[in-house]
Structures are given as structure tokens and as C-alpha cells.
Amino acid sequence: MAVTEFSQDQLDEIYTFAVDLGRKAGEMLLASIERRIGDGDNQFEEKDSSVDIVTQTDEDVETFIKTAIHDKYPAHKFLGEETYAKSQSRKYLINEHPTWCVDPLDGTVNFTHLFPMFCVSIAFLVNHRPVIGVIYAPFQDQLFSSCANRGAWLNEKRRLPLIRNPSIPPLPPNAPRQCIFSCEWGKDRRDVPDGNMHRKVESFLNMAAEAGGRDGKGGMVHGVRSLGSATLDLAYTAMGSFDIWWEGGCWEWDVAAGIAILLEAGGLVTTANAPLDPMTAPIEDFRLGSRLYLAVRPAGPSLTETGRQSQERTVREVWRRVRELEYTRPGA
Amino acid sequence: MAVTEFSQDQLDEIYTFAVDLGRKAGEMLLASIERRIGDGDNQFEEKDSSVDIVTQTDEDVETFIKTAIHDKYPAHKFLGEETYAKSQSRKYLINEHPTWCVDPLDGTVNFTHLFPMFCVSIAFLVNHRPVIGVIYAPFQDQLFSSCANRGAWLNEKRRLPLIRNPSIPPLPPNAPRQCIFSCEWGKDRRDVPDGNMHRKVESFLNMAAEAGGRDGKGGMVHGVRSLGSATLDLAYTAMGSFDIWWEGGCWEWDVAAGIAILLEAGGLVTTANAPLDPMTAPIEDFRLGSRLYLAVRPAGPSLTETGRQSQERTVREVWRRVRELEYTRPGA
Numbered sequence: 001m002a003v004t005e006f007s008q009d010q011l012d013e014i015y016t017f018a019v020d021l022g023r024k025a026g027e028m029l030l031a032s033i034e035r036r037i038g039d040g041d042n043q044f045e046e047k048d049s050s051v052d053i054v055t056q057t058d059e060d061v062e063t064f065i066k067t068a069i070h071d072k073y074p075a076h077k078f079l080g081e082e083t084y085a086k087s088q089s090r091k092y093l094i095n096e097h098p099t100w101c102v103d104p105l106d107g108t109v110n111f112t113h114l115f116p117m118f119c120v121s122i123a124f125l126v127n128h129r130p131v132i133g134v135i136y137a138p139f140q141d142q143l144f145s146s147c148a149n150r151g152a153w154l155n156e157k158r159r160l161p162l163i164r165n166p167s168i169p170p171l172p173p174n175a176p177r178q179c180i181f182s183c184e185w186g187k188d189r190r191d192v193p194d195g196n197m198h199r200k201v202e203s204f205l206n207m208a209a210e211a212g213g214r215d216g217k218g219g220m221v222h223g224v225r226s227l228g229s230a231t232l233d234l235a236y237t238a239m240g241s242f243d244i245w246w247e248g249g250c251w252e253w254d255v256a257a258g259i260a261i262l263l264e265a266g267g268l269v270t271t272a273n274a275p276l277d278p279m280t281a282p283i284e285d286f287r288l289g290s291r292l293y294l295a296v297r298p299a300g301p302s303l304t305e306t307g308r309q310s311q312e313r314t315v316r317e318v319w320r321r322v323r324e325l326e327y328t329r330p331g332a
Numbered sequence: 333m334a335v336t337e338f339s340q341d342q343l344d345e346i347y348t349f350a351v352d353l354g355r356k357a358g359e360m361l362l363a364s365i366e367r368r369i370g371d372g373d374n375q376f377e378e379k380d381s382s383v384d385i386v387t388q389t390d391e392d393v394e395t396f397i398k399t400a401i402h403d404k405y406p407a408h409k410f411l412g413e414e415t416y417a418k419s420q421s422r423k424y425l426i427n428e429h430p431t432w433c434v435d436p437l438d439g440t441v442n443f444t445h446l447f448p449m450f451c452v453s454i455a456f457l458v459n460h461r462p463v464i465g466v467i468y469a470p471f472q473d474q475l476f477s478s479c480a481n482r483g484a485w486l487n488e489k490r491r492l493p494l495i496r497n498p499s500i501p502p503l504p505p506n507a508p509r510q511c512i513f514s515c516e517w518g519k520d521r522r523d524v525p526d527g528n529m530h531r532k533v534e535s536f537l538n539m540a541a542e543a544g545g546r547d548g549k550g551g552m553v554h555g556v557r558s559l560g561s562a563t564l565d566l567a568y569t570a571m572g573s574f575d576i577w578w579e580g581g582c583w584e585w586d587v588a589a590g591i592a593i594l595l596e597a598g599g600l601v602t603t604a605n606a607p608l609d610p611m612t613a614p615i616e617d618f619r620l621g622s623r624l625y626l627a628v629r630p631a632g633p634s635l636t637e638t639g640r641q642s643q644e645r646t647v648r649e650v651w652r653r654v655r656e657l658e659y660t661r662p663g664a
């Protein structure tokens with residue numbers, strides 16, 4: 001039981017604090033963009049390159065969040081992308097203590113180019129388990145949030161997933177057909193014959209190709225989407241917009257808040273790499289530090305399956321179409 | 333000169349009408365989503381499948397737009413995606429007459445899955461040239477619009493491209509490096525050795541791979557993005573968020589408004605298929621009915637190049653990395 005050391009009242013209070021923090025951090029991201037766009041009375045300074053401004057914003061927002069958490073909850077641990085990136089270690093540092101896991105700016109490339117798919121991501125974990133998640137994409141004013149036992153929400157008013165009346169739809173009977181498949185090209189672009197880029201593209205092709213194609217692996221998904229933000233990929237999976245998200249190479253701050261929201265919405269998260277027997281092996285729970293994730297959207301029952309059964313069936317159909325990815329880290 | 337038969341006052345009036353029409357059509361799309369989400373007092377009817385609702389919405393919105401245009405400008409021609417799709421012909425029907433070219437719902441798969449990247453697209457053309465464009469993505473309340481000689485705008489208040497102070501940045505000197513490359517997997521998923529899907533994926537790989545990889549074709553772009561909406565791909569290229577958009581298979585209603593906006597913002601549009609000598613051939617103007625497009629974002633001068641020179645250099649660097657796509661149509 002992940003959250004027994006916190007009462008629901010305590011969690012609710014932490015949730016309210018986290019949502020407020022997310023909104024304020026998002027406003028800082030927007031203010032940074034205003035500075036780059038350069039309105040009449042807020043001139044862009046030529047000496048600042050956009051890369052400098054982005055790096056500075058990233059650090060400023062993390063410092064703001066870290067300070068606010070330390071002031072309010074001095075006993076909690078803090079793990080942020082910027083502070084982690086500056087250390088030499090790549091160890092997985094989360095333990096059973098109450099921990100905040102924060103990415104001040106996910107989708108940095110999008111932010112640099114002013115493509116709206118960027119966000120701040122704030123998760124609160126207890127016993128390794130993300131129990132509160134807040135993702136705020138300020139350019140489009142979309143706030144995704146969740147608190148254990150309280151549901152997951154868009155802008156604090158729409159419950160996630162969005163379609164739930166008369167019930168949340170099951171995964172399609174012929175999934176991955178009719179599914180939107182979300183995936184990212186990532187940063188590992190080495191052109192080596194069996195490197196991650198080629199394994200990913202082979203997997204994308206299997207998911208996209210006509211049914212019967214690719215030696216029976218063709219998944220004929222309804223659409224393939226790449227947004228450039230793992231965090232928002234997970235948020236849209238929780239919303240029910242994406243049916244499947246498959247990824248390797250992320251870090252825990254990229255996914256912790258998204259996993260909290262997706263799980264609270266009723267989604268499933270496991271590993272990207274298929275077990276030896278993908279059609280019968282147990283569906284293992286995700287490991288936050290594994291850098292390998294496969295997520296399936298919330299699902300309700302059909303006449304013949306529970307929602308969970310339709311999710312597990314979909315996981316297996318993905319596993320049998322994707323290649324094993326190679327992302328390792330010390331201690332994970 | 334495309335617009336000599338219309339005064340600027342007339343175009344301004346048509347533009348105001350088109351923006352109003354776009355907003356109203358977008359509200360119809362949102363209302364349809366509300367019906368599917370099913371709030372307490374607006375129950376989802378079990379007999380309606382989401383596919384039926386989407387098709388009905390598509391037709392209703394097109395009828396609404398067509399009727400409004402016919403009432404206001406009875407002498408203008410109308411070409412809409414829904415009416416075209418129902419005819420047997422696949423001919424290119426736009427001629428020199430003042431014509432409205434409309435997609436009531438672009439990003440239909442996204443709309444079906446409630447992924448926010450869907451929009452209404454309204455273009456007004458004179459002498460084959462898109463001179464007014466309106467794209468409205470109602471879920472995130474983003475309205476992109478342009479009128480000949482009046483500039484291109486986000487939500488009627490931010491001029492496009494967004495970054496323009498002290499000047500619009502040129503394309504990077506080593507483009508496509510540092511560029512965001514936007515592309516779509518599309519509907520042609522036949523697993524034939526030299527089919528469009530495999531040609532596209534080979535092209536995506538060339539653009540993505542490390543510099544020096546892929547026998548010298550590696551483009552090492554900053555990011556690869558697939559939104560599932562050609563119209564919004566173009567809108568974000570006009571905004572400056574995407575540097576390059578490359579696509580085959582679209583129809584004129586998918587791209588007419590986006591091209592109007594991109595051109596007015598200062599972008600370049602040509603053909604997706606490279607000429608025989610991509611590094612020296614003239615950069616031909618786009619042909620609206622060609623189903624083959626390559627767009628580059630607006631660009632300002634550097635110390636050594638005009639903005640147009642940096643765009644043309646980028647076009648050639650894309651052409652030498654992409655495969656020829658096969659999309660044909662009668663009469664185009």
C-alpha cells in the first residue's frame with residue numbers, strides 16, 4: 001500500500017499545492033516565451049541566444065519549484081531534471097521516502113521552436129509509487145492532474161478519460177487496429193544496423209503496416225503520432241486520445257507525473273521490451289527507473305472482456321510487433 | 333496578379349466573414365464533442381456510434397459553411413471535402429473563378445479519438461491562388477488566419493511567425509540540422525517493397541539519422557513530429573514552430589488555407605518530389621492540385637543570405653534526402 005503513511009486529507013492538501021505550483025511554473029514558461037517573441041515594450045536582447053534563454057528558464061523554473069517545495073515540505077526529498085543532469089551519476093535515486101520528481105520543462109525542443117507541446121511535470125511519490133501528478137501545458141492552457149483515490153482531471157473540471165458515458169470504451173477487439181499509436185524518434189540517431197533508431201523504426205513500421213503485411217506483424221493502426229514530449233504523450237493517453245504509447249530512453253522525471261495521472265484514470269503501464277513469450281507471460285508492473293515503458297489507455301468492459309483484459313490483450317499485440325530497445329543505467 | 337479583381341476593401345470584408353465562419357464552425361465541432369463526452373444533462377445515445385456522429389458532424393459543418401457562403405456571396409464557387417468525396421470524379425476542379433475551398437474537419441482520426449489536433453479549414457482563392465486562409469482548432473482555441481497584404485495571425489493578435497524581433501530568424505546554416513521536421517504516415521500502408529509507406533519511412537530515416545549516416549544523407553533534424561493533420565502542420569510551419577513540412581497524398585482542401593497563411597507569413601511552398609538535379613534546378617511554385625508539397629517556414633536574412641536564399645537552400649537539402657512519392661490524379 002503506497003500511501004498508507006499519508007491520510008487522504010494530507011494527500012489532498014499536497015495535491016492542491018502541486019496544482020498551484022504547476023500553474024505558476026507554467027506561467028514562468030509563458031513569460032519566457034513572451035521575452036523571446038519580444039513585444040513592443042519587452043524587447044528581445046540580441047546578446048541572448050534562444051538556447052541561453054531556454055537553459056536559463058529551465059533552471060529558473062526548477063529552482064522555483066524546488067524552493068517552494070522545500071519551504072512547504074522540508075522533510076520531502078526532491079529530484080529534478082536539471083539538478084540530476086548536472087551530477088555525474090546516472091543512478092536511479094528514488095527510494096521509499098516521500099519524493100517530488102520534477103521536470104521543469106518537458107519538450108525542450110518544442111519550447112525552443114515555440115511548438116506548443118511543452119509542459120511542466122510535477123509528481124509526488126511515496127514508496128516508489130507516483131500518487132500525485134500535475135502536468136501543465138501553458139501555451140494551450142491544458143492542465144492534467146490526479147490525486148490517489150480522487151480521479152484524474154483536465155483543467156480540474158473534466159474527468160479523465162474524457163469519454164466515459166455510458167461507459168469508458170474497451171480497446172478495439174482487433175487492436176492495434178483502430179488505435180492511435182504514440183511514439184517518439186528520440187535522441188539516439190546512430191545509424192548502426194541494430195541500434196535503437198533502426199529498432200524503433202522497424203517497430204513503428206510493424207505497427208503502421210497493413211494487416212497481414214510485414215510477415216503478419218502489420219498492425220494497421222489508425223494513426224501514428226509523435227509530439228516530442230513523453231510527458232504529454234502520457235497525458236493524452238490518460239485522456240483516452242492515444243490508445244498506446246511505447247517508448248524507451250525516458251527518465252523518471254519525464255514520466256512520473258504522467259504515470260500517476262494515467263494510473264488514476266484507469267490506464268495500464270508496463271515495460272516496452274517484450275518478455276520471451278509475449279502472448280502468455282505475466283504483464284509486469286512498470287519500473288519507474290527502467291527507461292522502458294508501454295502504456296495503454298483506460299478501458300471499460302465489453303460484452304466478453306473486462307477493461308483490464310482488453311488492455312492486456314493490447315499489450316501483447318504490441319509486444320509481438322516491437323523490437324527490444326537498449327537503454328541501460330547503473331543501479332536500475 | 334492573383335487578386336486584381338478584388339479591392340483590398342473587398343478582401344478585408346471577405347476575410348472578416350471567413351474568420352467569423354471559422355469560429356462558428358469550430359464551435360459546432362466542439363458541440364459535437366460535448367455530445368460524445370456526454371455531460372449529465374446531455375446524454376450520449378447508445379444507438380449512435382462515434383463514427384456515425386463524426387460523419388454527421390463533418391457533413392453538418394460543411395453544409396453550414398456552404399450555405400453561409402452561398403447566402404453572402406452567391407457568385408462564388410464552393411469546393412468542400414464532403415461534397416467532393418461523394419462524387420465519383422477525382423479531377424482537380426479549381427479554376428480562375430473566385431472559389432472557396434473548405435475542409436469542415438481536418439484531422440478526422442484525431443477528432444474521433446478526441447486528440448485536440450483537429451480543425452476547420454477555410455480558404456478563398458482567386459485565379460488558383462489562395463488569398464485568404466482561416467484555420468481554427470477549437471479544442472485549444474487556436475485560430476490561424478491571413479488575408480493578402482494584411483499579414484498572418486494567431487488569434488488575430490499575434491503576427492506570424494511568432495519570433496520576429498529583432499528579425500525573423502533565418503533557417504539554420506546547417507539545415508536540416510537544428511530543424512523540426514513535420515511529416516505524416518498517411519493512409520497508404522501497403523507493405524509493397526517500393527510503395528509510398530516504405531518511401532516515406534526511408535525519407536524520414538534520412539532526415540532523422542546522425543550527420544554522416546545513411547551514406548551521407550543523415551540530416552540529424554532536431555525533432556520529427558507527426559500530428560495527424562496536414563492543415564495544422566502548415567499552420568505550425570507558418571507560426572515558425574516547424575521548420576520543414578514534407579507530404580504527399582493531401583487534397584487541395586487539406587492545404588489551401590494553410591498555404592494562404594504560410595505564404596502571407598513569408599514561408600515557401602514547392603513540391604515534395606525532387607527534380608532531376610535537386611541542387612541546381614529552379615524551385616518551382618507549388619501546384620495546389622498536385623498532392624505533393626514541401627513547405628519551409630518564414631525566414632529572415634543572415635549576414636550572408638537573404639531569407640529566401642536560406643529557404644531555397646533548405647528545400648534542396650530536403651530534396652536530396654527524400655524519395656519520390658507516387659500520388660496521381662486525373663487532370664492535374
